[in-house]
Amino acid sequence: MSTPEFLDNFNKKQVSWMYACSKCGECIDECPVYQQTSDNYTAPGFKIKKMRPIINKQLLSFTSMPSESEIKNLTKGLYECTLCGRCVSVCPYQYDLVELWEKARESAVKMGLEPTPIREMMETTLTDKNFLKRPHERRKNWTRRLDVPEKEGAETLYFVGCVTSYTPSLRAAAAGVTAILNAAKEDWAILGDEWCCGVPLKFGGGTERFREFVTHNVNLIEASGAKKVVFSCPGCYRMFKQEYPKILGRSLKFSTLHVAELVNEYLKVGKLSLKEKLDEKISYHDPCELSRLLGVIDEPRKALAATSTTLLELPENKINTHCCGGGGLYKGVDTENSLEIATKRIRQAEAIGSETLVSACPSCVMNLYQSARRANSSVQVLDFADAISRQIKEV
Amino acid sequence: MSKTKEVKEFEYPPKVTFSGVLKGLWQTSKLDVLFHSLMAILLVTGLAIDLLGFVLGGALAPVRQILHGYLGAIFTIIYPFYIIKIFYTRKIRMLMTGINYLDFLLYTVLIVTGVTVASTNQIWVDNLPWLADALSSLRQYAPSIHTITTYVWLLISTLLPGGFLHGIATIYLTSIKGEND
Numbered sequence: 001m002s003t004p005e006f007l008d009n010f011n012k013k014q015v016s017w018m019y020a021c022s023k024c025g026e027c028i029d030e031c032p033v034y035q036q037t038s039d040n041y042t043a044p045g046f047k048i049k050k051m052r053p054i055i056n057k058q059l060l061s062f063t064s065m066p067s068e069s070e071i072k073n074l075t076k077g078l079y080e081c082t083l084c085g086r087c088v089s090v091c092p093y094q095y096d097l098v099e100l101w102e103k104a105r106e107s108a109v110k111m112g113l114e115p116t117p118i119r120e121m122m123e124t125t126l127t128d129k130n131f132l133k134r135p136h137e138r139r140k141n142w143t144r145r146l147d148v149p150e151k152e153g154a155e156t157l158y159f160v161g162c163v164t165s166y167t168p169s170l171r172a173a174a175a176g177v178t179a180i181l182n183a184a185k186e187d188w189a190i191l192g193d194e195w196c197c198g199v200p201l202k203f204g205g206g207t208e209r210f211r212e213f214v215t216h217n218v219n220l221i222e223a224s225g226a227k228k229v230v231f232s233c234p235g236c237y238r239m240f241k242q243e244y245p246k247i248l249g250r251s252l253k254f255s256t257l258h259v260a261e262l263v264n265e266y267l268k269v270g271k272l273s274l275k276e277k278l279d280e281k282i283s284y285h286d287p288c289e290l291s292r293l294l295g296v297i298d299e300p301r302k303a304l305a306a307t308s309t310t311l312l313e314l315p316e317n318k319i320n321t322h323c324c325g326g327g328g329l330y331k332g333v334d335t336e337n338s339l340e341i342a343t344k345r346i347r348q349a350e351a352i353g354s355e356t357l358v359s360a361c362p363s364c365v366m367n368l369y370q371s372a373r374r375a376n377s378s379v380q381v382l383d384f385a386d387a388i389s390r391q392i393k394e395v
Numbered sequence: 396m397s398k399t400k401e402v403k404e405f406e407y408p409p410k411v412t413f414s415g416v417l418k419g420l421w422q423t424s425k426l427d428v429l430f431h432s433l434m435a436i437l438l439v440t441g442l443a444i445d446l447l448g449f450v451l452g453g454a455l456a457p458v459r460q461i462l463h464g465y466l467g468a469i470f471t472i473i474y475p476f477y478i479i480k481i482f483y484t485r486k487i488r489m490l491m492t493g494i495n496y497l498d499f500l501l502y503t504v505l506i507v508t509g510v511t512v513a514s515t516n517q518i519w520v521d522n523l524p525w526l527a528d529a530l531s532s533l534r535q536y537a538p539s540i541h542t543i544t545t546y547v548w549l550l551i552s553t554l555l556p557g558g559f560l561h562g563i564a565t566i567y568l569t570s571i572k573g574e575n576d
Contacts, residue, residue, distance in 0.1 A: 023490035049489075091409075092416075093411060096409055295407070
């Protein structure tokens with residue numbers, strides 16, 4: 001293994017983060033994966049400790065490299081992470097560890113050290129334009145029997161995303177967005193040839209071809225003349241909002257927003273009317289990317305509060321949200337622990353007496369739904385758009 | 396599930412600022428703030444005494460006695476607590492490297508030799524005859540060991556990821572603004 005090149009893609013800032021780390025260990029206590037596995041190599045600070053000698057070796061040739069097995073464990077640990085950003089938020093010095101993990105994964109791919117499921121996910125993303133190994137031509141199958149417009153010149157576009165497009169149990173989420181947009185009489189459409197937003201490549205470390213996905217989607221949207229793009233997946237939303245402009249070196253010619261923000265806006269201006277509130281105890285699980293990394297916190301709560309008499313708060317909420325275990329491609333490398341992390345969230349929902357747990361992210365909904373079934377929980381898991389659409393008042 | 400830390404404010408991507416680093420340090424551990432502040436002052440004043448002594452001579456007496464001496468005494472008192480905290484906290488132990496342990500060893504040498512130098516001809520040491528006895532054999536060499544150890548510490552900490560490089564990296568991060576600096 002030619003290891004000195006491993007991690008040679010860090011810039012000065014990222015190298016400095018590793019040396020500036022004060023070893024306070026705050027990130028260790030809070031990491032959802034480390035809490036679950038107790039494996040040192042999943043602990044953020046420990047990974048930095050193991051990465052530092054590799055950087056040292058590049059700077060100072062007389063220093064020693066970690067052993068081959070240590071490097072293998074480190075690489076495994078880099079992917080045993082949900083990229084939830086909890087470590088960044090609790091870091092007293094605010095070092096951007098999400099960016100550090102992503103860059104380290106990039107380096108792992110260059111060295112051919114990425115885990116097989118990740119490699120397969122990236123390969124299928126490149127060939128099928130989705131990471132779920134589904135034929136691209138079936139991307140719009142979810143639209144059957146739904147009033148989904150596909151036309152040129154619509155003012156608003158709904159970017160559906162891979163998970164929602166291809167997962168049958170999430171059809172209700174896409175149908176929910178459809179119902180919301182139609183009820184608000186929005187001039188909207190879906191893209192004729194939507195590709196994956198590229199998040200599996202970005203998270204997997206295959207960023208070399210991430211740009212293809214960025215340019216395809218942006219060119220298509222900008223050519224359509226749409227002014228606004230709506231997302232139900234926080235992963236896609238974050239890519240468009242934070243990563244696409246960086247890749248393109250310019251801002252996008254359209255605005256982006258999550259469906260929770262849109263619904264909140266509709267309710268404010270009266271474009272959407274809801275039925276009488278349900279007498280049901282609901283709680284909201286903040287998706288890490290939406291709340292912590294994008295700052296969308298109050299909007300889903302305000303909208304959900306309009307649907308139910310009792311909106312309960314889970315412990316570890318808002319920017320302190322506890323990851324469901326389904327992010328950062330972690331589920332692909334350790335499904336069992338990913339679901340166990342989600343089970344903890346389900347137990348928290350049960351403990352506060354929640355009957356329905358709503359989340360505004362398809363990956364969270366999937367993971368929470370699967371773990372609730374596995375744990376024989378009575379908690380019903382719903383997607384945000386689905387929950388809202390059930391309460392839309394017909395006019 | 397373990398008790399979790401509640402963050403009041405957070406914006407992604409985060410920005411590293413000098414005030415943020417100080418605030419973070421303060422929130423994480425007051426002992427760390429004291430330890431790091433004293434260490435920085437002692438290093439700067441120690442270097443000033445050594446490098447500027449031949450030019451400024453007696454003018455450096457207050458720096459030597461008050462800043463370096465008395466603050467050094469406070470450092471000596473808090474150091475055992477700092478070390479105990481580190482050795483008793485599993486997550487911190489998990490992150491410690493060989494260089495950190497070498498740092499601690501060098502700090503210990505600096506403390507022992509510093510106390511030896513400071514105890515020479517001081518009244519307070521008469522009340523601690525056991526200490527005077529223990530340090531008497533070191534008295535002759537203590538100033539040289541103290542100075543040489545400081546430079547050894549600086550060299551190691553600069554070349555390897557020790558305390559000095561940690562400080563430089565932190566200062567660098569607080570000074571940059573651009574995306575890819």
